Amino acid sequence: MTIDTVLTELSSMLGDRLSRSKSDLLHHGGSESHFAPAPPDAVVWPETTNEVSRILQLCHGANVPVIPFGAGTSLEGHTSAPSGGVCLNMSRMNAVISADPGDMIAVVQPGLTREDLNHELRTLGVFFPVDPGANASIGGMAATRASGTTTVRYGSMRDNVLGLTVVLADGRIIKTGSRAAKSASGYDMTALFLGSEGTLGIITELTLRLHGIPEQINAGICAFADMAAAVGAVQQVIQMGIPMARIEFVDADTARAFNGYAGTDMPECPHLLVEFHGSPAAVAEASEGFGKIVKDFGATGYQHATRTEDRNALWKIRHHAYYAVLSLRPGARAVVTDICVPISKLAQAVEETQLDIIASGLLGPILGHVGDGNFHAILLIEDGNEAEKATAKALATRMSDRAIAMGGTITGEHGIGMGKLDLMETEHGAAWSVMGDIKSALDPTGILNPGKLVPQP
The missing domain is CATH 3.30.70.3450 (Alpha-Beta Plaits)
Known part of the structure; x- marks a missing residue:
């Protein structure tokens, strides 16, 4: 089976919920930051878990890459399609399936955005606290293990997702976790998929922990x-x-x-x-x-x-x-990076990063979630200026090396995508190859979001 055969079958199944228009392909293969466009061969809009399962069965059989897409707010090239394939836009799977303020739990679909979720919850006296800044989709936030402005009080997605429905590369549908407050039952499969950036499976349903709206x-x-x-x-x-x-x-x-x-x-x-x-x-x-x-x-x-x-x-x-920082240099692109260090090292990390930025000659404002040691640098470069881009990327690498030396991590929030792939072995050593082993076990043909997060074949 070829990709054309797959797209023909998908078109028959989905109708106008499959697009090969140039504008749709460019939109889904672009990036908010500095990455060059890498469009897919087609974009599809599934509406049910069973549709996602059927799409993956077809793509698995033909070795066609599948790239999940939420709100498109990622900054490390997570949704680019460097090998082409089918982009799975989850925006039509955007329902609140149930909300139970008694158990402080909501079950939602992945295309729902955090702002729309909290709008739906407002009359129940509860809210979902994770706030990465952008109005990201809940599924995308889970796939990148997002955190944000409220992490210091409420934790990250790791602390606020109780369970998932996931479609694996071959179309199998699995459920992880439960509605219970805790479990000692086997491997923590929910945690495995949180932060996997669409490389292990496609999230189609999430059970979330809610919190009471403060007085x-x-x-x-x-x-x-x-x-x-x-x-x-x-x-x-x-x-x-x-x-x-x-x-x-x-x-x-x-x-x-x-x-x-x-x-x-x-x-x-x-x-x-x-x-x-x-x-x-x-x-x-x-x-x-x-x-x-x-x-x-x-x-x-x-x-x-x-x-x-x-x-x-x-x-x-x-x-x-x-967007405010981008306006400091009209027409510029940004190399956006983040690191996270122990609180005791934060002042040193910020000061040394500021000195690096001054020495580079670039404009690079710094901001961040100081309560958990996570900060961002937005390095502005002239669009198409490869020398400035190289300078910015080298500066970002020095930031990551500094974080590791301080006992921190190369990213506290943005994730890996394509942008920090070459830094993973430095941080994780042999554990990175184990991540690749897990990827191979769940996705042996490597169709799920290829070119991201794990060692490349």
Whole structure:
């Protein structure tokens, strides 16, 4: 069977839910960052787990690559199709199958976005907390083991996914996990698929852990003379046990980008953005304690708000940081990278990264989830300038090497995709080849998202 035969059968099955139009192919093979377009041969929009199973059976029989696609917000080339094949756009599988506030559980389809999920849950007094910034799909967040602004309080996808329905490369449908709060039953198959980036199976259903909407939420922002003071303040806040739901930092260039992009009037210096959840008394106590500590580190202009519209405005700025930073150099592309280090090493990692950026001659704002040691650098390069791209990629590699030397990881959030494939052996050693063994066991013909995450044949 050839790919043309597969596409003919898929067209018969899916009708107008299969596209070979140039615009659809380019859209699904592109990237938000610096990767060159690598379009698939076709895009399909399945609507059921059984349809996904049938698609994979056909592709498995003909050795046709299959690349899952969520909201398209990944930054390391996860959804590119370097070997062609069929792109599985999951956006039509976007239902909340059930929501049970008694058990604090929701069962959802993978194409549902996090914002739409929380919109559906709002009347039940519960919410799903993982917030990577972009309005990503829940399936994509699971496939990349996403985290984000609320990780310091609620954890990552690893902590908030209880079970999955997964279609394997040959079309078999399996279920992992359960609705129970814990299990000691065999291998943790749910954890295996979280972070597998579509290389082991296609997620078609997720059982999620929910949390109660806090009685009160207080968000705040304050400015610092330099990043060292800001990071030092965060370390002290964590050591004092002040419960934070979010704690983010942005550097001076990011503040400047916000001002130009969103019309804000932030002082162009490093800032911390913070949020507290809980009872009114607990939130007030935490906010007051935070204010005292950051003042000792030279913070100025500490402002906080409890009104929903004021808090949303603050976090809208942070969530649009990527596009705000791009506006600092109109027409530029970005080499976007992230690392995660132990909190005790964060100040050193940020300072050394800033010195690297200055030495490179590139513009590269830094921002991140300071509460869990994860930060991002957005390295702006002229589109088509291969020399600048090489400089940026070398800088990103130095960041990763530094993180490993500090006991950290090459990515705390973005994942591997194609962009960090050559760094995996450095971090994992022989364990990386074991990942390849697992891939071979579940996908012996290598059709699932080839060219990503694991050693290449």
